[in-house]
Amino acid sequence: MRKFKLLSWPVTVGILLALLIIQFFSDRINPPATKVEVVETPPPLSDSIIQPRISYADAVDIASPAVVNIYTQTVVREPTNPLLNDPLFQQFFNIDRLPQRERIQSSLGSGVILSPDGYVVTNNHVISGADSIVVSMQDGRESLAQVIGSDPETDLALLKVNLNELPSIVMNTSDTLRVGDVVLAIGNPFGVGQTVTQGIVSATGRNSIGLSTYESFIQTDAAINPGNSGGALIDPNGHMVGINTAIFSQSGGSNGIGFAIPALTARQVMQDLIEHGRVIRGWLGIEVQEITPRLAESFNLESVNGVIVSGVVRNGPAHQAGLQPGDILTAINSEAITTGRNLMLKIARTKPGENVHLELLRDERRLSLVAQLSEQARSPN
Structure with missing residues (x-):
């Protein structure tokens, strides 16, 4: 029995030493994990959250x-x-x-x-x-x-129309519309019901399109389709800037080139039709020709701005003011004349009986004349 005790003591000591050695080397081989604090950064806000939302719903609610x-x-x-x-x-x-x-x-x-x-x-x-x-x-x-x-x-x-409590649109007849301004077209394309499309003003004062006699169209890329004719072109305030009229398209659908009659023209025509049943326009009594580069060279002109008077109606306003064939009109009421249609539109917008101041070139001399407009003869509807 004593021999067993003597033998068990070294074994016990050996086991303890072995455990200590194992513990020592295990710490070196597998060091304790380092605790890392993770700080979560919130994802950046998207542009759709940062930027304000752009909507023209208020303008549509006002005009539609x-x-x-x-x-x-x-x-x-x-x-x-x-x-x-x-x-x-x-x-x-x-x-x-x-x-x-x-x-x-x-x-x-x-x-x-x-x-x-x-x-x-x-x-x-x-x-x-x-x-x-x-x-x-x-x-x-x-x-x-x-x-x-x-x-x-x-x-x-x-x-x-004879209906009660009718809404009416506010017309923006100012001359402040600029290329790049946002516009909305409202109408009934293809009979599907009232539809709104968005675009910008592509150009102003478009003429020589061949759609009507007096042209000064607003050009827009807002989609205008069959059925939109007569509808409103409005600004972001819900005010009407034009009447949608036509598109330039070979397919019959919108091609990004639409034309609208300015609200100022619509108001003038409306007032005349209500008061007189017809539109009253001024008349000067001349025929004009555009100035081409070749004509400008032959007349020793510095530019092609203006128009050449090719005919004067006897006893008409221009004849009585002293205008002659061959005169080159450069301005009317201090506004430059760019094309013949531009001149016709300015004269037509002036009421009969009013005076217009004409600036012209005659034999390379600058002259100024004053003509009193007559009423333009009525054309059949």
Whole structure:
């Protein structure tokens, strides 16, 4: 028994030493893990959160109730036999006495309520020749419209509806519209219902487009499609700056080139149609020719600005003021003349009886003349 005790003591000591050695080397081989404090950084705010949200909903809320849909119907009479449409047959038959059938031709467009008493402006080509015109409001009300007057030379027409509590649009007739300004087009494209599109002003004072006699269009890339004609072009304040009129497109759909008649022109036409039933314009009584680089060289001109007077109506305002063929008009009322259409528009906007101051070149001499405008002869609608 004592021998067993003597033998167990060294074994115990050996086991303890072995445990100490194992502990010592294990700490060196596997050092204790270092505690690392992790600080979480919040993700950066996105641009959509930092930047203010841009919306034109307020402008649309202000203007859209005054933009209406216009539906027209025209009774078309045509021969019962298609052969009678041939001009050769028409030479031998009086087709008016032959049996004819009637069909209803429908079209659509847009319009804008200009006053609470029911005056609605639209394009003349929207309602021209129509037998019935229906104006449909945003709130669902409808009314037959009466044509107060039309002006094909600006492609504008004025209608009247008899409804109560009508909203009306605010017109921005100032001359402050600039290229790059944001505009919104409101109308009824393709008859799908009131639609709003956004764009910018691409150009101002566009003429020589060939759409009407007096042209000074606002050009925009806001989408304008069939059915938008007569609708409103508005600014971010919800004020109307133009009447959507036409697009430049080979496909018939929007191609980013649309044209609107300025609100100033629409207001002037509306006032004349209400007061006189027609538009009254000034008349100078001249014919003009554009100055080409070749003509500028032959006349020893420094630039192609201005127009050459090619004809003067005898006893007309220009003749009485002393204007002669061959004179080069450079300015009217201190405003430079750039093209013949530009001159026509300035004269037409001046009322008969008012004087205009003309600056011109004659035989390389600068002259100033004063002419009193007459009223332009009425053109058939």
